[in-house]
Amino acid sequence: xxxxxxxxxxxxxxxxxxxxxxxxxxxxxxxxxxxxxxxxxxxxxxxxxxxx
Amino acid sequence: xxxxxxxxxxxxxxxxxxxxxxxxxxxxxxxxxxxxxxxxxxxxxxxxxxxxxxxxxxxxxxxxxxxxxxxxxxxxxxxxxxxxxxxxxxxxxxxxxxxxxxxxxxxxxxxxxxxxxxxxxxxxxxxxxxxxxxxxxxxxxxxxxxxxxxxxxxxxxxxxxxxxxxxxxxxxxxxxxxxxxxxxxxxxxxxxxxxxxxxxxxxxxxxxxxxxxxxxxxxxxxxxxxxxxxxxxxxxxxxxxxxxxxxxxxxxxxxxxxxxxxxxxxxxxxxxxxxxxxxxxxxx
Numbered sequence: 001x002x003x004x005x006x007x008x009x010x011x012x013x014x015x016x017x018x019x020x021x022x023x024x025x026x027x028x029x030x031x032x033x034x035x036x037x038x039x040x041x042x043x044x045x046x047x048x049x050x051x052x
Numbered sequence: 053x054x055x056x057x058x059x060x061x062x063x064x065x066x067x068x069x070x071x072x073x074x075x076x077x078x079x080x081x082x083x084x085x086x087x088x089x090x091x092x093x094x095x096x097x098x099x100x101x102x103x104x105x106x107x108x109x110x111x112x113x114x115x116x117x118x119x120x121x122x123x124x125x126x127x128x129x130x131x132x133x134x135x136x137x138x139x140x141x142x143x144x145x146x147x148x149x150x151x152x153x154x155x156x157x158x159x160x161x162x163x164x165x166x167x168x169x170x171x172x173x174x175x176x177x178x179x180x181x182x183x184x185x186x187x188x189x190x191x192x193x194x195x196x197x198x199x200x201x202x203x204x205x206x207x208x209x210x211x212x213x214x215x216x217x218x219x220x221x222x223x224x225x226x227x228x229x230x231x232x233x234x235x236x237x238x239x240x241x242x243x244x245x246x247x248x249x250x251x252x253x254x255x256x257x258x259x260x261x262x263x264x265x266x267x268x269x270x271x272x273x274x275x276x277x278x279x280x281x282x283x284x285x286x287x288x289x290x291x292x293x294x295x296x297x298x299x300x301x302x303x304x305x306x307x308x309x310x311x312x313x314x315x316x317x318x319x320x321x322x323x324x325x326x327x328x329x330x331x332x333x334x335x336x
Contacts, residue, residue, distance in 0.1 A: 003086050003147070005161040026122065027106060027113035033141075036119070039077040040139075041069060043249065 059092055059167070061145045063195065064131060070191045071184055072247040074139035076112075080119050080128035084146045090164040094202030095192045096151055096209060097185070097232075098170045099218040104136060104178070111135035111172070118170050119143050130168030132188065137180045140188060152216075156209035157202070166209070167192060175221040182227040187246045190239035194246075200237050 034040070059067075061079065068075045100114040107113035112135040119141075121127045128148040133141035150170070151162025159165050171177070171185055189203045196202075210216040222232035230238075239246050264272040308314050 005164055022102060022106075022114065022117060024107070026117055027102065027110065028116045029107065029110045029113070033076065033078070033110075033112060033115045036116070037076045037078045040074065041065075041077075042074040043069075043072055044074070 059089075059145050059195070061142075064142050064145045064167075067191045067195050068132065068140040068142055068188065070246055071140060071187045072249045073180075073184055076139045076141045078115070078119055078141055078143060080144045080148075082120065082127045082146075083144045086127060086147045089145070089147045090161065092165060092167055092196050093159060094156070094166045094196070094198055094204070095189055096162060096166040096168045097189065097203060097205045097219045097222075098130060098150060098168055099175050099220075100133075100170050100172050101174055101218070102172065104173050104176050111138040112141055114170065114172060115141065121149065125149055130170040132167065132169045134169060134171040134181055134185055134188065136172050136178050140184065151206070151209065153211045154209050155211050156204050162209055171219065175217075175219050177221065177226070183248060186226075186232055186235035187239055187248060189236050190243070191246050193236070193240060194243055200233055200240060203233075203236060 061083075065075065065077055100118070102114050112118075112133055115133065118129045118133050121129055128144035128146070130148050130150045131142070131144055133143065135141065147163055148168055149163060150168030151166060154160055154162030154166075156162065156166070169185070169188060171181055173181070177185070193200065193203060205222065206218045207214075207216045207220070219232070224231060226232040227235060244250055244252075260275050264274050265278075267273055267278060308319065
């Protein structure tokens with residue numbers, strides 16, 4: 001489904017999203033991030049690519 | 053206005069990797085479900101609005117919200133994220149809900165033509181972010197062949213004016229005495245330095261007039277200062293030795309082990325005789 005330019009603005013009627021009102025439950029820690037990444041590239045590690 | 057067509061996932065990842073920091077690929081489950089993004093003409097600079105004090109041990113606590121959206125805003129919320137201290141996050145090369153009502157340089161479809169970057173925080177930038185954010189912006193602009201003017205803050209493109217503040221605190225001393233856009237322009241002009249690990253050939257050589265070391269007195273001095281002082285001491289010693297008269301060297305000034313008064317020259321000759329190997333074959 002291709003949205004029209006007008007539709008591409010509609011989901012944000014109040015002008016952008018803000019995380020200022022995020023609940024603590026919506027914030028995540030690094031373990032969650034790692035487990036939800038498909039690939040992590042770290043140039044500082046000898047084996048710098050880890051696949052999940 | 054430069055256009056490059058939709059950017060692929062691999063291109064987004066390559067842009068991020070160019071910065072030379074950790075890159076976390078976390079594709080949103082909503083990628084492409086709302087259709088293709090239009091030609092990318094710029095990048096929009098955001099901050100997440102989550103203070104660094106919230107979930108302070110996490111590098112990017114807004115990760116799940118930016119990746120998947122939330123009730124009433126179900127989609128990825130930007131193409132990229134920048135963590136507090138560790139990584140750049142890649143979420144979607146497709147349409148993300150990040151711009152809202154928008155007008156920048158005549159482009160009113162901000163979501164369809166600008167890549168969003170959501171930097172963790174409320175513009176209380178960490179050193180990592182101050183070094184990485186302008187680099188990532190420059191890397192994107194180089195990829196789409198766009199000038200620095202095509203990297204507005206959300207606050208610049210959002211309409212009506214004044215409804216958004218991100219990214220604030222970008223003026224003044226963003227990093228090392230220069231503002232945010234000074235750095236973006238700098239990296240556009242010096243693309244090799246977009247890689248945070250870049251070391252120029254000049255930097256690998258010792259800067260003789262800048263780099264110092266401590267001498268035996270504990271003073272921090274440059275190598276030329278040290279060499280000049282050493283040369284002065286050698287000159288002084290050379291002149292002192294030259295001033296010593298031959299009469300002193302050859303005069304009767306020493307008493308040897310037998311109680312005889314001998315000259316320095318005689319002692320040296322005797323020593324030389326003792327240490328010179330004999331040319332005769334040893335007798336058995």
